[in-house]
Amino acid sequence: MTGTTERWRELAAQTSGVSAADLDRLWGELPTVRAADILGEWQGAAFRTGHPLCRALDQSRWHGKTFVSTMDAKPLICRAEDGTLFSNLELGGGEATLWDIEFRGEVTATMVYDGRAVFDHFKRLDDNTLMGIMNGRPELVLAGGEFFYFLLERS
Numbered sequence: 430m431t432g433t434t435e436r437w438r439e440l441a442a443q444t445s446g447v448s449a450a451d452l453d454r455l456w457g458e459l460p461t462v463r464a465a466d467i468l469g470e471w472q473g474a475a476f477r478t479g480h481p482l483c484r485a486l487d488q489s490r491w492h493g494k495t496f497v498s499t500m501d502a503k504p505l506i507c508r509a510e511d512g513t514l515f516s517n518l519e520l521g522g523g524e525a526t527l528w529d530i531e532f533r534g535e536v537t538a539t540m541v542y543d544g545r546a547v548f549d550h551f552k553r554l555d556d557n558t559l560m561g562i563m564n565g566r567p568e569l570v571l572a573g574g575e576f577f578y579f580l581l582e583r584s
Contacts, residue, residue: 433458437554440476441580447476449575452560456578459552459560461537464527467551467559468496470506471581482563482570482577489520493581494540494549499527502540504549521545532564545569557583 436455440447473493475483490508495516497503502525503516516524522544530539532550540549547565554560563570563577570577 434554437558437560437580441474443477445477445479447478447578449478449578452476452478452562452578456533456552456560456562459554461535462551462553462559464499464529464538467527467538467553468498470495470584471559472584473561473579473581476578476580478575478578480572480575480577482572489517491517493584496527496540502527504540504542532562551581 433455436451440451440455471493473491475486477483489505492506492508492514495503495506504525505517505521506514507517507520509515518524521542523542525540525542528539528541529536530541530548530550532539532548538551540551542548542565545565547563547569550562550564551559559581561579561581563579
């Protein structure tokens with residue numbers, strides 16, 4: 430896993446030009462995770478592939494995600510002007526739930542948005558670091574046929 434961890438860190442540190450193909454290879458090497466095992470607060474960042482959601486999340490001051498329970502997930506924790514954190518219900522179309530769902534032939538933790546046809550699938554680098562792929566209706570999540578990739582680190 431050392432090579433995987435090094436590749437992860439390199440891709441996460443890039444400020445632009447991250448390849449979706451490199452991220453897909455990395456995803457394939459990571460172990461799945463159960464929904465019940467990722468409860469808690471997570472700080473997020475986008476892998477800089479050029480996907481339009483990178484810019485949109487920056488503009489919304491996306492901070493991360495909070496998984497209170499499998500039935501209470503907050504997908505878009507953002508930072509207000511005064512520095513406080515809040516769940517951006519408008520941007521996310523509501524909140525979400527966590528399930529173990531099959532994606533690319535593996536069952537892994539998946540956040541299902543309440544108000545949008547969007548799914549965030551997760552795999553783990555370690556107990557405190559997750560990789561996410563946003564999936565769903567193509568017009569909502571795909572850009573040039575590519576998914577949105579992000580990372581989460583336990584707060």
